[in-house]
Amino acid sequence: LKIKKIGTYLFYIESFGFIDSRMYVFIKNRKAIIIDPQISNEIKEILEINKVKECIILLTHEHYDHISGVNWWREQIPCKVLCSSKCGENIENPEKNSARYFNALFIKKEEANIKTVKNVYKDDFSCKADMIYNDEIHLNWEGEKIYLREAPGHSEGGSLIFFNDNIVFTGDNLVNGNLVITRLPGGKKELYKKKVQPVLEALSPVTWIFPGHGEVAQLYEVIQYAKTERRK
Numbered sequence: 001l002k003i004k005k006i007g008t009y010l011f012y013i014e015s016f017g018f019i020d021s022r023m024y025v026f027i028k029n030r031k032a033i034i035i036d037p038q039i040s041n042e043i044k045e046i047l048e049i050n051k052v053k054e055c056i057i058l059l060t061h062e063h064y065d066h067i068s069g070v071n072w073w074r075e076q077i078p079c080k081v082l083c084s085s086k087c088g089e090n091i092e093n094p095e096k097n098s099a100r101y102f103n104a105l106f107i108k109k110e111e112a113n114i115k116t117v118k119n120v121y122k123d124d125f126s127c128k129a130d131m132i133y134n135d136e137i138h139l140n141w142e143g144e145k146i147y148l149r150e151a152p153g154h155s156e157g158g159s160l161i162f163f164n165d166n167i168v169f170t171g172d173n174l175v176n177g178n179l180v181i182t183r184l185p186g187g188k189k190e191l192y193k194k195k196v197q198p199v200l201e202a203l204s205p206v207t208w209i210f211p212g213h214g215e216v217a218q219l220y221e222v223i224q225y226a227k228t229e230r231r232k
């Protein structure tokens with residue numbers, strides 16, 4: 001578990017095994033925003049300490065490593081899940097949310113890690129959204145401005161999630177340390193170049209990027225990764 005402080009905002013960060021997909025949590029007024037939930041007893045304890053009574057779950061995209069905790073969290077605390085309409089469609093389907101193929105990611109990895117992840121891994125995983133949006137949606141959440149806009153490219157159901165003016169949760173449309181993968185099912189290089197890359201490039205270079213994988217950084221430190229991978 002890590003903590004990142006941006007000004008007066010405190011974010012809790014959880015990482016999913018060796019693939020390092022990131023879950024982010026922000027707490028205010030006994031409510032929490034959870035982005036890309038994974039199962040985490042540590043985060044659950046933090047919510048309990050902060051007397052959190054309800055959560056809104058936002059999804060950056062439909063892939064299994066970013067939604068694996070949705071059903072578990074619903075059992076812990078009242079939650080509402082919001083994502084793009086395409087994401088909402090795809091998370092219900094283990095093929096479209098890639099749970100079915102998740103196994104393949106483990107093959108070359110260390111045995112210990114495989115065991116850790118297999119404990120929570122379900123190849124028939126599916127979950128449901130409570131609210132979906134098309135194009136974009138603005139929320140006023142406990143006085144914080146949240147803005148989601150559709151960001152297809154890495155996957156069909158991607159969103160860029162803006163938190164006030166200086167923080168963006170990019171999911172796998174910008175990760176720290178690797179170029180953007182568009183070769184998975186539903187990924188489209190052309191859409192990334194048209195719908196996502198220009199939006200990221202237009203942001204202030206000091207914008208804080210909370211990526212789908214890897215460490216939080218400012219845009220100028222990671223903008224070189226806002227490009228699609230070359231086909232090998």
Ligand SMILES: [Zn+2]
Pocket residue numbers: 061063154155172
């Ligand atoms: Zn992904």
